[in-house]
Amino acid sequence: MERLVKRSFSSLPAPQSSHQKNMKIEPQHVVSLTYDLYVDQENGEEGLVESATQEQPLTFIYGAGQMLPKFEEHLNGLSTGDPYEFRLTAEDAYGEYDNEAVASLPKEMFGSEEIPTVGAMLPLQDNDGNRLQGQVVSIAEDAVLVDLNHPMAGQALHFKGEILNVRPANEEELSHGHAHGEDGHSGH
Numbered sequence: 481m482e483r484l485v486k487r488s489f490s491s492l493p494a495p496q497s498s499h500q501k502n503m504k505i506e507p508q509h510v511v512s513l514t515y516d517l518y519v520d521q522e523n524g525e526e527g528l529v530e531s532a533t534q535e536q537p538l539t540f541i542y543g544a545g546q547m548l549p550k551f552e553e554h555l556n557g558l559s560t561g562d563p564y565e566f567r568l569t570a571e572d573a574y575g576e577y578d579n580e581a582v583a584s585l586p587k588e589m590f591g592s593e594e595i596p597t598v599g600a601m602l603p604l605q606d607n608d609g610n611r612l613q614g615q616v617v618s619i620a621e622d623a624v625l626v627d628l629n630h631p632m633a634g635q636a637l638h639f640k641g642e643i644l645n646v647r648p649a650n651e652e653e654l655s656h657g658h659a660h661g662e663d664g665h666s667g668h
């Protein structure tokens with residue numbers, strides 16, 4: 481008869497991980513996730529336009545207004561390891577395309593700087609101090625015409641990805657209003 485040998489594993493080190501299994505996504509928590517973002521192309525098929533990978537995840541404080549509100553709504557209550565997939569209408573994403581949202585910038589505005597070329601993205605500020613990006617659509621004799629729509633305006637967004645980590649935001653992150661990396665130590 482064989483003798484039952486009891487093995488003890490008690491001397492093995494406990495696995496060290498900052499990943500907490502059951503923490504759910506909620507405000508004031510830092511979320512790290514992967515995503516693939518697809519939009520409809522002119523040929524009717526979906527094309528991949530942006531990704532965040534396991535190696536370079538997207539990390540943000542949930543509920544701090546950094547993300548599209550509807551994007552966050554779809555992630556509410558998920559936890560580490562959960563896959564997700566959802567679609568946002570253009571209206572719930574970056575808005576419908578607005579034909580009126582074109583600004584004419586007098587060339588004098590650029591002073592001695594070079595006049596930008598068609599397709600260039602210009603960092604701009606509106607009268608209320610809001611920052612926005614404008615894309616140069618044409619150059620007139622005395623003005624530069626800039627499209628103020630978000631580059632993804634008018635597009636439905638299809639997101640697919642996985643939640644990599646959820647943890648409470650630390651005080652420094654909360655006071656800065658942004659996450660300091662997946663582990664909270666990539667501060668500055």
Ligand SMILES: [Zn+2]
Pocket residue numbers: 652653656658660667668
């Ligand atoms: Zn900071």
